[in-house]
Amino acid sequence: MPDTKTRFTNEQILRKTSRRRTITHVVIYVLLAVWGIMVLFPFYWMLLTSIKGYGAYSSEYIPKFFTLSPTLENYAEAFTAVPLAKYFLNTLIFTVFTTLLMMIVIILAAFAFARLEFRGKNVVFALFLSLMMIPNELVIITNYVTITDLDMRNTFLGLILPSVTSVFYIYLLKENFEAIPNELYKAAKVDGTSDLKYLLRVMIPISRPTIVTIVILKVIECWNSYVWPRLVTDDPDYYLVSNGIQEIRENGFGRENIPAMMAAVVVISVPLIVIFLVFRKKIMEGVSRGGTKG
């Protein structure tokens, strides 16, 4: 008899704790949802504003949270009144070439550090690592002077070249290359495969996940870069989207056409959001391995 009694109270306790757990869960879900709304709301607002008509938007003293007459005219306006397509193309060119050039440079360097033996290797590697601590703000001044002196302002070369350097990715890739068993390299050497062929045929395919991660992170960085492009371009023909947005804000559309501005903002934000949703896992994994925003 006492046995069943204890079991009964045990069940009661279990039920009680499980009820308390349900309440805690509900509270947590609500709080998390509140922050979720705060994250999503600006995105909702920009989409909403971008489909409101200019007249409708201007007459709303109290902003409305929805619209019954959506329109796409702001998008047409965004592409015709300012050279948004041009900004887009510029950013695309900048992003593709910067990323491509950087990949070539860092793959070669990482390979040298990971597999080749040569005198002074460790010293150079230590020097490279110490460069990781140098903030961009410190070197950007001279780079600005260099590019100006070389007459490369308002050119793609001037935009791209100083953006190529990245010590951190060399380090990341070198670690990855080193994880590939050395036996493979020795076997390839015995077979008479050249270093370059080995790099292209074996190392790059094996390290593809890391390489893809680096590419995505660099693409995000390029797409959002603002400071350097602002310094070296003052000709709208070479503006990137960030500078374009700033230009639109200060001079384009007339200051009050906010729906058209928001349409431009949507157009600029969509590519990265799509990339993010497609490569969600890879991006989050890559960022937690060593990306910082900046």
Added chain:
Amino acid sequence: MRNSFKGWLYLLPAIVFLGVFMVYPLIDVVVYSFEENYNFASQTYTGTGLFNYSYVLHDPYFAQALKNTFILVIITVPLSTGLALLVSLGLSKIPKLCGLFQTVYFLPYVTNTLAVGLVFMILFKKTPYSDGMINLLIKLFGGEAVDFIGGPYWAKMLVMCFYTVWIVLPFKILILTSALASVNENYYKAARVDGTRPTRIFFKITLPMIAPMIFYLVITGFIGAFKAYSDEVALFGTDLNAAGMNTIVGYIYDMLYGNSGGYPSYASAAAIILFVIVFTITCINLSASKRSRLF
């Protein structure tokens, strides 16, 4: 010998890029900062000395930028780290929808700061035509409408801090979520067998286990917040001095370029002052984290 040559050949592109765009500028910026009245066009200067530093340190705009940056750092670093900890603790406690929440929370990381800053500006701005979204909410709760973009200093600072937290939180949540997930489950099981209270579990197991990651976030958070610039441009426009919301980095770029620009010497001096501040604070942070890890 042939091999040695080959190694250097593979390294050559990296060395050229880093040499031209990092090592040389690093030396050069120090040189600039001591050259007085350096002129871009003629590449001449009138003397060497500490005048540039003294000019920057006595410039009221620099004082303003320094003040803004320090307020921003002191508010946003603890706030964002604490919030990120709360959010990731919440995420670790719920069984469902965790992935969805994580995806949503990460969105600000991949968006263009300038573009979304424009949305924030519109949400907070008060114009003659409309009080704006946020003021609508404030009035709903019986408050008075404030222009957060062109109004009083504290209001502008509030938006700046809020936007900064909004931008930096994704990274911190991501790091802390994976740190929490990597705590060995056996510790929790043992604690549960012992009947340990949840708060005690948090302070005696969870916090010590994720402490290194928290320190990492605080250190990178300090560095990042000291370099704040684009977020401010997004909210208040390119003329940050006029808005009274300039930051140290903003001051450097304004000295270099734009309407008030053309002074690379002042910019260099300011950049070196910034570097010294960040370096000092990072050292303090590192030694603090080392000391607390002894326990």
